[in-house]
Amino acid sequence: MTAGWSWYVIILTLGAILACVLLLVWARTTRAGEPGPNETLGGDFDGIDELNTPLPRWWLGLFVGSIVFALGYLVLYPGLGRFPGLLGWTSSGQHARAVEEAQRTYGPIYARYAAMPIDELASDPAAVAIGQRLFANNCSTCHGSDARGGVGYPNLADGIWKWGGTPDHIEKSILDGRDGLMPPFAAAVGEENIPAVVAYVQSLSGRQVAPALAAAGEAKFKTVCVACHGMDGKGNIALGAPDLTDDDWLYGGSAEAIGEGLRKGRHGIMPAHRDLLGVERAHLIAAYVYSLSKQDGAQTAQQVSSATPAR
């Protein structure tokens, strides 16, 4: 706020309060020619008179009290332009205190769960319920409320893992994020070879393709793609290279979708949540996600809802 605006606010605020004071002083007595107390103000409203009734003095006290309160408030709290107030109150400071207080309340709960291993938490209904709510608030936008993802966002409930499905792998994915990069291979493979390589890749998952075309693609696959996806096409969780033999396709399993990925590459980023959520919350989300792949989804949801507390 510039000094000009600051003074504008100060003058307007104090001027309004001063105007209220002057109004109260001005209205104290009647003037010559005006009706006195309890005299009619004139006019006939269907046989009803309006009288110049004096304001009770205690009511005047309410006005005075409001003015005193306003001045006291302006001295203690920010309100007069850039003057911060004697108490030094700020909304960000209040937020920080609220966070601190919440930390005092909920910190012990999270600390207790943080000390437990994830596979143990995954069978604790109360922990899973907290994890589900954290997931709904932080993860479901991309992965869906049911954690079954969609095009470009992995399904977390099907037991298929690009980066590994152990509790430690899942927790690391949440905390530090993942950067899944399939480079563009249009130049390295050659446009004329792409249909053959795509056919070979589809054949790895048992899809119906022309055998000759697939066979033609195998050589190219084994020189270019195996570096990441492996000789058998089963991928590599250290690189996030997907298993191509399980007929699970992050970007779609059609020839067009696979061909596009091969030509132009794919780039999927799971952002790091260490600073966004903190280690303890990520731990509980990891437990929830782990429980999804471990158990039948319906069963989990049933346990979760019965454990939801009243508030």
Next chain:
Amino acid sequence: MTPARTTAHAHAPQRTAAHPRTAHANASHPEEIQLYAKREAIYQKEVQGPFQRLRAVTLFVLAGVFLVTPWLTWGGRQAVWFDVPARKFHLFGLTFWPQDFIFLSWLLIIAAFSLFFFTALAGRLWCGYGCPQTIWTKCFMWIEWLTEGDRNQRMRLDRGPWTRQKLRRKAAKHAGWLALACVVGTTFVGYFLPIRELLPRIAGLQLDAGEWVFLAIASLALYADAGWMREQICTYACPYARFQGAMFDQSTLTIFYDGGRGEPRGHRAKSFDHRAKGLGDCIDCGLCLHVCPTGIDIRDGTQYECIGCAACIDVCDQVMTDMGYAKGLVRYATEDGLAGRGTHILRPRLVGYAAVLTVMITLFTIALWRRVPLAVDVLRDRARLYRETRDGAIENVYTLKIMNKDQRAHAFSIAVEPADAFVLDGPQAVQVAAGAIADVPVRVRRMPAPDQAPTVPVAFSVQSTDAPALAVREESRFLAPRRPAA
């Protein structure tokens, strides 16, 4: 700055001249015209009589119900408990959630119409017999009477110098007021914080700052109101006092002074034949002024300050009996009746109010009876409009929020409609604790059809498997690609 003083009577302006309070104020400050009026103290004289006995009955019943209700229990918890932090409002076997706000609106409409009805019938019955303001003021006046004595003693005490005895009496009065205010204030807070836990926590000084403030405001507000403010609230702050005049008409039973019979007023001996000397029945004893809690003279006609307490009726009837005159110089009467015209109590306005009131109460009762303590919100996943499964089906994801508003746990089954078009993938049965909300993600699938619109209605029906009456159907939309995938 100058609130309007309205009165339905043309002769009302003249009453200021005869009004003892105003006359006194003008006499002491003849030169200064003040528009901030100093409050005139009112010393109400104690009065007995049939109407005061009726008021005592309503006082004991209403104050008793208020004080006892928080102590009732129902199913292991406080029977009437407004749990604001949890947004749950327990009334015996019913628990209302914020979604049930419509019932409160209905209740307020019913309250408003009963106020209209009873005001049109007999004026300010509410003020005189039912209002908490009147009831607690009455209790505080009783404490005042116990500690400071009757009207004359109180006036003497206030005029006199500060002696040790005056100090003792005043201290006793305020101690009594504060004690009663604390009892009532704590009871009030007990409707919001369970009273059986509240009292030990107060005794152990275990409340948090907000709860102490709540308790202090509830108690001190009553102390200030029933001890100090009294008729000032009725006269200047209460909106009902301001608009009730609009619901009166010539057939409304109101407390009237029968001027035709009473005037000309004048002192006289009991043996005196006042009729022969041209005097009316009013002996101008001033008792009706002394018993009035708002400090008005009922003989000046209907005034908006009158709260309909009927103290002047009771006291005047005593005087009339003592004098050997007929009772009822001040009585419940209608304007038409006093003017000698016929009074029609059953008039269209009253019948109309009664009809609306009956309809509202009936509908409210039926709605309450048919209320299903189950609510379901359907939240469609919005980040992804739809999903294609491996076998080509179109899938939408929904989160069902199943709110079990009942006081028992229930198991719920979920079904999707129309059942021949959609397949539901999600939990078939969900157990939800009493008063809990379950978040249940479900998937709905259908095979793409060439003629399918991109968005079609879908409905979820949630029904309790152990109480079939607990059933709710909620609609949503199912989205699919405009052209089905090849």
